[in-house]
Amino acid sequence: MSLRIVVTVKYVPDATGDRHFADDLTVDRDDVDGLLSELDEYAVEQALQIAEEADDAEVTVLTIGPEDAKDALRKALSMGAHKAIHVEDDDLHGTDAIGTSLVLAKAIEKAGFDLVVSGMASTDGTMGVVPALVAERLGVPQVTLLSEVSVEDGTVKGRRDGDAASEQLEAQLPALVSVTDQSGEARYPSFKGIMAAKKKPVESWDLSDLDIEAEEVGLDGAFTKVEAANERPARTAGTIVKDEGEGGKQLAEFLAGQKFI
């Protein structure tokens, strides 16, 4: 029996670049280089490992985004994913988390799936709610924030490390999992993988392919509105001393002056 795995990934602005907002208070994607969200690399890695353990599995990588977002798909394909789906539509600009979960859920259903694998959060919005929202929409168990994951005989198992406890979780497929950066180092694409990726199929879908109306997504369909975005004022330069034997004492003096001691 074949195991159909869909991995959701996001193309995000490089965090080391100078990120800022566009005039409509959406994220400006023109001035900063984009890349596959680092946290989604862990999702691709775990999906590939699950597929390698299964007799017969297919890994499809799915993203929503502008033309450039294909770069994120190519990266995942070069790591070893089998095929890719790119949801691209001008009406998607400004879509919030609720809308994103709608598009992902519809695309996942259209693609067909036994298991969805997501990263714990994107590195730009960092909300961390999309996996739970997609699980709610698909009506499948959410097995989220896993630092370990495995699939056997139609059951997904994993470990979730919370603040108060570490939990062992279990659910029947179909299910959605999300994995943390503790789940295992993501592999680097090999030269062979990069060459093979160029020949792998990338399907393009737009909103009409998913039976979604333009008003349901984008800035007009958003359930939230950013009313103001202001750059945080630069911190005023602090006092910096060189330790010449009294650095610890000088620091204690500063902390006492600030009433921390």
Added chain:
Amino acid sequence: MAEVLVYVDHVDGAVRKPTLELLTLARRIGEPVAVALGNGAADTAAVLGEHGAVKVLTHDASEYADYLVVPKVDALQAAYEAVSPAAVLVPSSAEGKEVAARLALRIGSGIITDAVDLEAGDESPVATQSVFAASFTTKSRVIKGTPVITVKPNSAAVEAAPAAGAVEALSVSFSDKATGTKVTGRTPRESTGRPELTEAAIVVSGGRGVNGAENFSIIEALADSLGAAVGASRAAVDAGWYPHTNQVGQTGKSVSPQLYIANGISGAIQHRAGMQTSKTIVAVNKDAEAPIFDLVDYGVVGDLFDVVPQLTEEIKSRKG
């Protein structure tokens, strides 16, 4: 006055501080009605009442411990339907955000996560967020449905405000999806006796410069002299020197204490994302060019193995 649902984070009836902060914020926009679920739920009522909860809706069932997230969503939805609140506030823990998101979807509402401040607005509450590694501050509103907002720890000073805190049993019928993800085992984290990282007033962190798990005792000693939590940079965690649950940064916890002391941490963007909103920032680092020094109120360029023990001794002697 409009009622505001506040989801209670508690451990066997002991309410965690971020919930008390939420009650303080909730009072700015209405009358707080708290929802406490699971073992010890009713025991939360006294402290919630002291902090402004006019009512505490409670429900206990084995489902909350035996299955992940969804039973709590079912219960919060039941509370929402019983109360018809003006807003729903949830602490920004990993689980809190998942519960809040699924509730928002079910009730046709928008969701804002990780608010660092909240004020009443003309149309709906206005949430302040800190984004792009805290390089920007945004103000946002939920514009459809009942606002569902999760709030980060340390976003408000806890203020007492005696209220009735009357306990009412919440009636909950679980959906057929509630039992989808079974919790088959649970290993409680061993308590270090130190404050919880995200809630602590002071955080003392160590990074690559600590140079080994065994040397973290220097960081812990400083933390203990100040009653602080211990944090670690991703480099220190990836090297296996300190547990991931203590990681401060983009892929770990984001903290906003009164005082943050970074030791042997260069201050890469991913780390800054997790600590840049700290009120006072102090760093000790050998490298005078380390980017962390751009953020500090006070920095010492020096070897942490000299500076930190001296600082710890000085704090201890000053505290007597």
